[in-house]
Amino acid sequence: MSKPSNTSTLSPLALGVGGEILTEDVLDVLGQLNWSFQNRPRVHISHTTGIDGWGGGDEISIMRILVPQLSAPQWAGGLRFRIHVRPEVESIAIGARFFFEPSTLDAGEAYWEIGGATLSSGTQITMSADHADNGDEIVSTVSTAITGTGSLLCLGKFASRSGSGAANFLRSFRVEDHPVATLPDPGTD
């Protein structure tokens, strides 16, 4: 029998004290429990970062994650943190919002290493962004079959691809789990 997973329309007000339970009621509750389990993705980190004036006004700098002002692409370390991923998580999402100077049509790249998804293994998560993406968030996902689960070391590095704007920077970023698509079977200890 497949595992039910759906929101319930069973109202507890319809369940009077001492009343009978129907099999379908039990399945409704089980479906609700499963759905709740699947749809509670964890946000591991969600930070606003940026340099002076990062919002276009008189903002004060926060983490000053700059995309290097270099004529040739060169990676510069920017972020290093650790997350803990539960074993049932199937994929992890990384979102980042950048600012690239529009007057000089600047563009850049970011790569993220999450656990086993590393540059050395060729499985790093790479993002590309340019001045046209300034208002949007760039999102990439990676499977936990690559990253692994448990305590994972994460790195974020950034490089310019074109343009030489001195004020290209990371504005905000987040790392979070995707909702679980398939319910895991009980594990054995």
Add this chain to the structure above:
Amino acid sequence: MAFDGRNYSAPTPVSPYRYHSRAPATSFALSEVLINAYVAARLNERIVFQVCYPYDHRDPAFDGSYPGGIPLRPMTYPSTNYPIRVGEGFRYIPPEATHLRAEVHFACVGSIATVASHTLSARPIGAAGATIMAQAVATPIDVSAAAAMLAATGGRFRGQSAGQLLGAFLSPFGGTNPTRFSATMELELAAQNPGVVNEVWVDCNMAAAGRAGTQYQPLAAVCEWACKG
């Protein structure tokens, strides 16, 4: 009647021993399990964004000029009519979420009285030109002239430890001692916000009168989604 889990907020003490006997279970027991499922789901993983501004915890007016100090920009003030963006992030808002809550801790000192207010906004992404669907303004805070005392920054924020980040700056070190404040705000989501990724942000605005004589520095901010039934 369709069940709305937001309307049931109390976790129920369901003990597995209670159901160990082979006696038939009643529907009341089942309703307890259902309520627990919703409550457990609602209490989890609520962060939307966090931001913590680096500065010298000994003296908020410090300009970073002596060795070992954390380089930072001195306090500033809104020099135009545009707001200062305090924090922002992108987050999928669960379908059962009804509100967003945000808390901003900031320091402020003024030579003339002014008013600082903070705004929390949420906008669903994906639709081109999507408009702000929900917006809330925190209670404006009066910044008195020549504020020299330390104000409590208590700002209790349920389920969030942002307050722990701020403990270090309760001790001043020389210089001007700006008054430190916290502003909280709660935003009721529109129908378009839940169930999709939203861009969420907090801005600070100051009244035109007295703005030029005021220095403002955000210290930390946090935002989370909430269910209120």
